[in-house]
Structure formats: C-alpha cells, structure tokens
Amino acid sequence: MHPIPGKFTSLNSEELMMDRRDVIRRGGVAAGIAALSATGLGSPAAAATGQGQVPEFLPLPEHAKPFPIPAEGYRLEPVGKNGYVVSAGVAQGYFFVTQAGVVMLDAPVAVAEFLPLAVKRVTKKPVTHLILTHDHDDHIGGAIKFPKATVVSHELTAQLLRVYTDPDRPVPDVTFSGKRHTLRVGGEHFELIYPGPNHENGNIIVHLPKQKIAMMSDVVAPGWAPYLHYGNADHIPGILRAMDAVLELDFDVFLGGHTYRTGNRHDVEVCRAFFIDQWNWTVQAMKDIPMDVSIVEAGNLWAAQAVWFNRIADNVTPRLVKKYGKELAAVDAFTHDNIKAIIVSSFTDDPHFPADALK
C-alpha cells in the first residue's frame, strides 16, 4: 500500500487495508473505494498497465474529502429532528427514532456491525421497521442484523430477493406495487416513491416531507461523479428520471447512500447537469465520429466497435473533466467507462430518450 503523502490523512494504513478487504470480499461498492483510488489499486487505468502504475488523478474537491473516523470505527451524525447517519468509508446507513420504535433506511454491509450499536447510543427503542431502497447487497446485506423488524420494499425488489434466497437479505414482509406507498410509524411519515426503472429495478425514493429529507441510493453520490457503469445500472435513462422525481420533492437534505457527507438540492442539480452533458455529448460524438471497420479484420465488428467506443470516450471525457473537475470528485476515474455504457444504453435501453428530458 502506498498512500499518497499529504492526502487522505484521516485514513490510516490499517483503515485502508480494512476497506480494501471489504471491497474484495463483497466485490462491490462497499467501503473503501476512495481508499482503493488513493492507492491506485482497483483503478481501471492501473489494471490496464499491468504494472501497478498509478495515473495522475485530480485532487478531491474540499467538500468531498473524508472525515476522521472516531475510535469506535464509524461516524454517527444527526440529521433532521430525529434521524441519524451512520457512516464508514463511503457507505452510509440511516435511521429515524419515532415514538413507536426505530425505522432503518437500508442496512449497508460496511456499517452492518455498527448500526445496532449506533441505535443503542441514542435510544432504547427497538428497530421496528427496515425500509430497503433496492436489492443490492452493499446497501442491504446487513438486513440480517434486524431479524425482528418489519421489512418494507417495492415489489420489484422483493421479486429479486426471492430469486437470490440470500440469508443476509431477507424477503420483505410488506411490499407495494406502482408508484407510491405511505408508511406511518410512531408519528413519522415516510413516503416511498418509485420513479420507474433506474439504477436498479425497484429502487425507491424515501421522502420525509415534514423533515424535508429525501433519500435515494445510488442515483446521486453527493459531490461525486457517478460510479462505474452507474453502479451496475439496470436502466441508465431512468437515472435522469429518478433525479427529476427527487427534485420535484420538497427537501433540504439529500441522502444518497454513499460518499462521506450528506447532500442537498444543489448536489442533485449538479449531478443532473453532469448526466445531461454526458448523455448529450456522447450521443453527438456518436454522430460526429465514424466507426471505421477497415482498421480491423473483415467481419470483426466487435473490434471495430471497441475502437469506436474508445474514440468517442476519448473525445467526450476531457470536456467533462474540464467542466466538472473542480465540482465533482473523481470525475476522471470512471467517466471514460461510463461514456461507453451510455453508448450501449443509447441503442438498447431507450433509443428515443426524449430530447425534452435532456435539457
């Protein structure tokens, strides 16, 4: 491990190693992605060289830097009038203390062992409900820690969990179909809103209207550019629709499931603008840059496309990095790959993605 001197000073080498192990164990967006980026391990560019060489990345904007982690191994931060953020690495879980009990929003693997301890620090009340935003393991793989809670999700999430039969991710007790479901617990009011397929089928917004808090996992990472392939997204155009559905709500605080801090309306707006530029500039470059099949063996269309994809990504990436590099962290990490994901999405997911949505 070779942490960059002067950077990431709040994470010691042991924490970096723990985060790395967790990422490897879970193979996903659990804790420590920033740690991996800091060392170059796991970065696409480093993998491409095969030499372990670390490319030069932009520095993190001040607002995106990690906070010191207390001795107990996690941060506990109040949000709203009765809510709490439990974070470790770039993973965040949330809970709200109602008159009747505690309502948990997701149970991320990276903070699973901390969540019960964090609840005990602020209340003696039991965890009565666990709302699952979606099925992804890094967000709900700690659900097993709350065996007595009533688990709530969209029906599409339940369908996936029934297929997985994963002991760490129980099938929900209460599901809803369609666009909306209201959960009332102990004087609190949770609006569960499904904006259609997005990062994942079934991925919902949780809105607490009285507290002006909106929570949605993996659609906006406050202060950061999108993760690789939009976090294994099911439907990339739906990510824009999901951001628009969030922005229709009355909220001051946005909780995104990842990164070191909570977000706000501006964070959602910046990520929306980035998405639109990335989509529009990619689609335009697809028109401007011809695919040249003469440079590869006759009939090897995949090879010709691979070259074409890279030329488009080479064209668009520097412009996005220039425009957003000071505002969105790590915009130079996954944007090149995500442009290629958009190319595929543009001719599979939604070739008629409405122009009026992309303004």
Ligand SMILES: [Zn+2]
């Ligand atoms: Zn996810």
